[in-house]
Amino acid sequence: MENIINVNKLTYKYEKENVLEDIHFSVPRGAFLGLVGPNGSGKSTLLKIILGLLKLQKGEVELFGTAIEQFKDWHRIGFVSQKANSFNSGFPATVYEVVSSGLTKKVGLFKRHKEEDKEKIRAAIDSVGLTEKIGSNIGELSGGQQQRVFIARALVSDPDLLILDEPTVGVDAKNVQSFYEMLTELNQDRGITLILVTHDIGTITDKVTHVACLNKHMHFHGDTEEFEKQNMSDLYGHDVQVLMHEHDQHHHHHHVHHHGGENR
Amino acid sequence: MIEAIFKYEFLQNAFLTGAIIGIIAPLLGVYIVVRRLSLIADALSHVTLAGIAASLLLEKRLLFTTGLNPIYLGMTFSVIGSLFIEKLRTVYKHYQELAIPIILSSGIGLGVIFISLADGFNTDLYSYLFGSVSAVSRTDLVIIIIISVIVVAFITLLYKELFLLSFDEEHAKASGIAVKSLHFFFIVLVALVIAASMRIVGILLVSSLMTLPVAASIRIAKGFKQTILLSMVFGEVSVLGGLTISYYLDLAPGGTIVVIAVLILILVILLKKMYQWKHEVRE
Ligand SMILES: Nc1ncnc2c1ncn2[C@@H]1O[C@H](COP(=O)(O)OP(=O)(O)O)[C@@H](O)[C@H]1O
Ligand SMILES: [Mg+2]
Numbered sequence: 360m361e362n363i364i365n366v367n368k369l370t371y372k373y374e375k376e377n378v379l380e381d382i383h384f385s386v387p388r389g390a391f392l393g394l395v396g397p398n399g400s401g402k403s404t405l406l407k408i409i410l411g412l413l414k415l416q417k418g419e420v421e422l423f424g425t426a427i428e429q430f431k432d433w434h435r436i437g438f439v440s441q442k443a444n445s446f447n448s449g450f451p452a453t454v455y456e457v458v459s460s461g462l463t464k465k466v467g468l469f470k471r472h473k474e475e476d477k478e479k480i481r482a483a484i485d486s487v488g489l490t491e492k493i494g495s496n497i498g499e500l501s502g503g504q505q506q507r508v509f510i511a512r513a514l515v516s517d518p519d520l521l522i523l524d525e526p527t528v529g530v531d532a533k534n535v536q537s538f539y540e541m542l543t544e545l546n547q548d549r550g551i552t553l554i555l556v557t558h559d560i561g562t563i564t565d566k567v568t569h570v571a572c573l574n575k576h577m578h579f580h581g582d583t584e585e586f587e588k589q590n591m592s593d594l595y596g597h598d599v600q601v602l603m604h605e606h607d608q609h610h611h612h613h614h615v616h617h618h619g620g621e622n623r
Numbered sequence: 624m625i626e627a628i629f630k631y632e633f634l635q636n637a638f639l640t641g642a643i644i645g646i647i648a649p650l651l652g653v654y655i656v657v658r659r660l661s662l663i664a665d666a667l668s669h670v671t672l673a674g675i676a677a678s679l680l681l682e683k684r685l686l687f688t689t690g691l692n693p694i695y696l697g698m699t700f701s702v703i704g705s706l707f708i709e710k711l712r713t714v715y716k717h718y719q720e721l722a723i724p725i726i727l728s729s730g731i732g733l734g735v736i737f738i739s740l741a742d743g744f745n746t747d748l749y750s751y752l753f754g755s756v757s758a759v760s761r762t763d764l765v766i767i768i769i770i771s772v773i774v775v776a777f778i779t780l781l782y783k784e785l786f787l788l789s790f791d792e793e794h795a796k797a798s799g800i801a802v803k804s805l806h807f808f809f810i811v812l813v814a815l816v817i818a819a820s821m822r823i824v825g826i827l828l829v830s831s832l833m834t835l836p837v838a839a840s841i842r843i844a845k846g847f848k849q850t851i852l853l854s855m856v857f858g859e860v861s862v863l864g865g866l867t868i869s870y871y872l873d874l875a876p877g878g879t880i881v882v883i884a885v886l887i888l889i890l891v892i893l894l895k896k897m898y899q900w901k902h903e904v905r906e
Contacts, residue, residue, distance in 0.1 A: 410797050433799045440793055450657055450790055453846035460787045464798040469780045496845060512794075 361424060363388050363520050363552050364409060369418035371404060377575065378404050382418070384571055384580050386520075391546045391553045393563040396573035402556045403441055403524055405573065410438055410522070423519070434465045437513030439506070441524040441556075446505075448498040454508050455493050458484055461512035483515040484508075487541065503534035507541075514545075521545065522554045527562075539566050627870075636759040637823065638866060640767050641876075644820045644832070645862030647771045649854040650778060651816055652833030654809065656841065658789050662723045663708060663810070664817060664830035667701050669730035671818045672826045674700025675751045676737035683741050692762050693751070694818060701814035704730060709810060754825035754877035756870050767819045774812055781805065786847060823862065825877035832858060835884035839891040857887050 362385040369382040379401045386392050396402050407413040409420060411427060420427040423435065459472060459480045466472055472480070484493055487507040492500060497508060506526055513521055523542075527535050543566060545551045557563055564570065570586040572579040579586060628634045655664055677700070678693035704726050711722035738748065750758045778785065787795040788805055796802050820829045840853035865880030872879075 411799075412793065412797055431799075433797065438794070438797050440791075440797075446791060447657070447659075449841070451841050451844055451847055451850040452786075452790060456786070456847050457790065460783065460790060460794070461798075463783045463787045463795075464800065466783065468784070472783075494845060 361388060362386060362421075363390075363423060365419070365421040366405075366409070367419040367421075369405075369408065369415075369420065371401075371408060371413070371416050373404075379408075379573075380575050382573075382577050384577050386552060386554060386569070388519075388552055389546075389550060390569045391543070391567045392555070392569040392571060393560075393567035394554055394556045394571045394573060395560045395563070396558065398558050400558075400574040402558075402573055406438075406522055406524055406554070406556065410436065434516040435519045437461070437516065437518035437521040439509045439513050439521075439523045439526055441528070448505075450497065452497055453494050454484060454489055454497060454500070454511075455480060457497050457508050458511045458515055461515040465516045479515055479517075483511040486514060486545075487511045501531075501534075503530040503538065506530055506538070510541075514551075518551065520552045520554070522556075524556045525558070526555070527557070535562070539563075542566070632761075633757050633759065634870070636761060636764050637756045637876075638863070640759050640764050641823050641862045641866045642859065643767055643771045644816075644823050645859035646855045647774045647816055648820050648824075648829070648832045649836040649858030650851060651774065651809075651813055652837045652858075653840075653847075653851050653854050654785060654789055655813065656834055656837040661830065661834050662720070662727075663705075664813060664833050666708065666723045666727040666730065667704050667814050667817050668821070668826050668829045669727050669734065670704030671697045671701040671730075671814075671821060671829075672751070673730045673733035673737065674698070674818070675821070675826070676734045676741070676748070679745075679747060680737045680741040692760070692766075694763060694766060694822070697821065698815055698818040700730075701818045702811055705810040705814040709807065750825070750875075751821055752825050752827050752877075753875035754821075754823050754828070754869075754880070756866060756876055759822050763819075763822050770812075770815050770819045774816060777808065777812060785809070823866070823876060824880055825875065828877040828881045831881045831884060832861070835881065835888055836861065839884075839888040842891050842895050857884065861887065 364384075364386040366382055366384050369379055370377055371379040382405065394402055394405070404413065408415060409422070409427075411430070411433070415427060422430045423432065459476075461483070462472065462476055462480065466476060481490075481493070484490055487510055489504060489507055489511065492504065497505060500508065510521075510523070510526070513523075527538060530538060542553060542555065546553050555563060555567065560570075560572075564583060564587065567583055569582050570579065571577060628638055652664075655661055674697040675693045678691060678696035681696075682691060682693075707729075708722045708726050711725060712719045715721045747758075784795070784800050784805055787798070787800065788802060788809075792802060795805075817829050817833075820832060824832050836854045836857035837850070839857050840850050844850040844853050861880050861884040864883045865878075866876050868874065868879045868883075869876035
């Protein structure tokens with residue numbers, strides 16, 4: 360089927376030096392894409408361009424078949440930013456209020472939330488398992504729970520695409536597993552296309568359907584099986600040793616669903 | 624007291640104005656505090672002082688301006704000051720907080736020059752610095768009503784957008800909200816409310832009325848709406864209580880209002896400590 364994102368010949372710089380150079384990549388509908396690369400490799404920058412937070416300088420970006428300059432349906436894209444885990448945790452807002460802010464644009468200027476919106480908000484909170492905490496201040500929650508709140512906020516507008524920038528930073532190890540299970544569920548049961556950004560390849564290869572390796576250039580882009588046949592150090596440079604540390608025995612009997620690949 | 628209010632128009636003006644300020648100053652204050660802009664309120668109040676001093680100077684030196692309400696020039700300076708702060712924040716991208724001392728000291732500098740040119744302090748200026756129960760005119764009241772209608776409309780109509788801007792500016796941008804214009808209108812409103820509040824609390828203490836009630840409510844409120852409501856309650860109690868004491872003891876209301884706000888804050892902190900302590904003992 361069609362690609363949700365198409366990026367073509369993208370080059371970007373903040374100051375003098377290119378941070379991204381000649382990037383080509385696409386995300387098919389239904390994929391669970393792991394976007395990996397060492398710190399400073401331009402992952403967040405690429406996402407911000409796709410989200411319209413940074414202006415396109417050179418190249419083309421297409422979202423849902425529309426050139427990004429004309430794209431208006433921003434509510435179709437949910438986003439959990441890397442900064443989400445460094446927000447002002449003293450901010451006096453309940454879980455409900457934070458999640459409802461994900462509907463801001465969809466509900467529209469000058470309008471209040473209708474009953475069906477409230478229902479959606481409660482359902483989104485339920486889908487990340489936080490119904491008990493609905494009236495708690497966000498600052499009272501653990502790092503992992505806060506991360507779930509931000510995912511609920513991204514989900515509440517019923518996005519077709521969910522982008523997560525290093526979502527497991529600050530989440531303790533025992534919660535990371537159930538976090539990934541939740542993502543897999545969103546991908547397989549609700550058919551949401553996912554892009555998960557991480558600097559840690561090892562933890563995600565058995566969960567995603569597609570991998571993209573970024574380090575200023577796009578070094579690899581394809582589905583996970585192909586990726587595993589490649590010699591990692593060719594793709595990824597010297598950081599590989601460090602980044603592969605969590606590549607454990609699970610790896611040999613994983614169940615990766617390649618339905619993203621079938622769709623193409 | 625009640626009797627006196629019915630009898631004297633100046634008391635009606637003071638209490639009505641105070642009642643309105645007691646609500647809208649903490650209302651904007653919530654956004655100022657959570658967005659960590661508390662110092663902007665301080666900077667703007669000092670710029671307002673320069674405007675008031677300029678107006679008093681004009682009145683004294685040039686007869687034809689007699690009767691010009693200083694609130695107009697105060698508001699003008701305050702709004703211009705807010706525009707400069709925004710401009711400076713983009714000039715000093717990496718030192719955004721520098722904009723605040725720059726504007727604050729410019730405000731004081733200009734104010735001091737205008738005051739000395741006008742041959743020093745007089746009672747009028749004193750009442751602008753620390754507030755006054757007797758100086759509030761009908762015109763002041765009308766101006767404040769107009770400003771508060773704009774503030775309340777702005778916040779009710781754009782509640783969702785303002786919440787998102789305050790909580791997560793990047794996400795507000797990503798959802799396509801006109802973050803820059805929203806912030807701009809907000810700062811201009813802050814400038815107007817500061818200029819409007821000075822009659823009652825005085826220039827030097829305006830920012831405390833915007834921040835102290837919020838500091839108290841943030842300790843105990845659940846969620847943003849509750850924070851707003853409690854801040855307004857604390858603000859209103861401070862202003863009405865402060866005005867009453869100020870009337871009976873003949874003190875400047877700025878002082879009594881702020882002292883009550885501080886007492887509320889201390890009380891809230893103590894009560895919360897006691898509550899937590901009790902819970903720990905039980906567990
Ligand atoms: N706002 C910015 N201004 C200037 N340089 C930036 C900015 N944001 C990121 N960079 C630089 O761009 C490069 C890529 O950053 P980023 O996209 O955040 O990488 P990643 O998310 O992969 O860690 C880094 O070298 C970083 O220092
Ligand atoms: Mg990043």
